[in-house]
Amino acid sequence: MLTIYYVAGTRAIRPVWLCEELQIPYQRQDVSFDPEFRASTEWRKINPVGKVPAMRDGDLVLFESCAMVQVILDRYGNDQLAPKPGTNENALMQQWSWFAESTLARPAGEIVNHQRVFGKDTVAKAIAEMKERVRLCLKAVDDAIVDKEFLLDFGFSAADINLGYSLHLANKYVDYDDLVNAKAYYERLAARPAFQRSII
Numbered sequence: 001m002l003t004i005y006y007v008a009g010t011r012a013i014r015p016v017w018l019c020e021e022l023q024i025p026y027q028r029q030d031v032s033f034d035p036e037f038r039a040s041t042e043w044r045k046i047n048p049v050g051k052v053p054a055m056r057d058g059d060l061v062l063f064e065s066c067a068m069v070q071v072i073l074d075r076y077g078n079d080q081l082a083p084k085p086g087t088n089e090n091a092l093m094q095q096w097s098w099f100a101e102s103t104l105a106r107p108a109g110e111i112v113n114h115q116r117v118f119g120k121d122t123v124a125k126a127i128a129e130m131k132e133r134v135r136l137c138l139k140a141v142d143d144a145i146v147d148k149e150f151l152l153d154f155g156f157s158a159a160d161i162n163l164g165y166s167l168h169l170a171n172k173y174v175d176y177d178d179l180v181n182a183k184a185y186y187e188r189l190a191a192r193p194a195f196q197r198s199i200i
């Protein structure tokens, strides 16, 4: 049985959302986000840098949420939610998935980390700089989604799941009501029943 190690609000939402969209069997195992647990030998065997999420499928243990999304698609996707490998549409799915984690979620995640570590001693300039980086990404999404329901002409895909989580994260820290296309796109994604099931 596919197991997703889950903490609410984290990138565990991505693989859980995908399983819910695909309607495949999986088990959600809630784990602690407590730093002590994440530093434990037990957890470090699963995620060597003590982050969340992780996934187990038989002998396979994985960290990195977007890799989990791709592996679930490859193993259980049945050709759904992803354009054929090698096509331009698939290339765009890869592009937006990498963008979601390595370009948008990176500064958004650093806002979270910075606030968690420094508490009331946060460096306002550092937070402002990271918010600017997030805004730049949100503007790119806003421009890309004009007159489109989802990122790809293919329709709803794993790219929307990967980016949807990053928007969910950014939404908590950066105001982007003025980016009406990006905002409406996030609201469309957030209204999906499978997304709703992934956040509770």
Ligand SMILES: N[C@@H](CCC(=O)N[C@@H](CS)C(=O)NCC(=O)O)C(=O)O
Pocket: 009, 010, 011, 012, 050, 051, 052, 053, 063, 064, 065, 066, 101, 109, 113
């Ligand atoms: N690129 C990793 C990022 C994992 C990550 O940063 N997870 C956050 C929660 S969403 C975390 O565990 N943060 C704790 C920390 O960095 O100390 C992924 O996509 O799985």
